[in-house]
Amino acid sequence: MLTKLTFSLISCYFNALLAILGNSLLISLILKKSPRSMGNYKYVMLLFSSFGVVFAIVDVTNQPMLHIFNGAYIIFSRNVLGLPRKISFWYIGLNCACYGMIMLLLVYHFVYRYLAVCKPHRLELFSWPYFNILIIIFVAVSLEWWIVAIFVAGENPEVEGHIRETMAENYGLNDVKDYTYASSWFYVSQAFVKRIDGATGKEYASIPDFLFLGNLGVIIDYRMAILNFVRRNKNRVKVHTASDLDRSATNSKVFSLRT
DSSP: OHHHHHHHHHHHHHHHHHHHHHHHHHHHHHHHHOOGGGTTHHHHHHHHHHHHHHHHHHHHHHOOEEEEETTEEEEEEOOTTOOOHHHHHHHHHHHHHHHHHHHHHHHHHHHHHHHHHHOGGGGGGGSTTTHHHHHHHHHHHHHHHHHHHHHTSSOOHHHHHHHHHHHHHHHOOOSGGGOEEEEEEOEEETTEEEEEOTTTOOEEEOHHHHHHHHHHHHHHHHHHHHHHHHHHHHHHHHHHHHHHHHHHHHHHHHHHHHO
């Protein structure tokens, strides 16, 4: 187990260092070497790269790990920064929210590329003052993900009791105060999300976990729907453009033969 943990820590530091150095280099190139022809796209790339640095710092200072046991899963951290326990839950919630943030930035990235190729007259969406709307959407969605992670997937005595033995056995964490986590405890049975009630032994639906899962599903699905829309319409425009070019070439040949 020590070897696995050591490898996990080494890979965490290595990936963070690589992300910070790579994105810092990209930021420098964008600021110093980008041509004017890039237009506002350089600001999209700059935002993407800057967030990559922030995400790497948050991730390496959290060093999150995933543990799954008997219908429950937790994303936990050993709180390497030594933060107060309540703040440490906010911090690991921020780590979880970063995954949602990067997905939204990917949507912005592909939407910009779609507009640049298919509807360049709509690129004003990424210019002042319309870009403020995109920033507000980004902040609102990120805060929603973060708040839900804190208050729905945060500290839970039932989860702590459920995973106590396996955390000690697998990670050497005997006291719940040695780590902080985001968690859900449920398993699927007859298409319902249920939880074991330790007091009565009965099964009952865990409404908060179910809503949390549904919330994540909505966030992920609508972003994937936007990406699929962009991909389909971009390909459709390419096909039409190619057809138009072929038709124009054919008409030119016919015209030259007639003359």
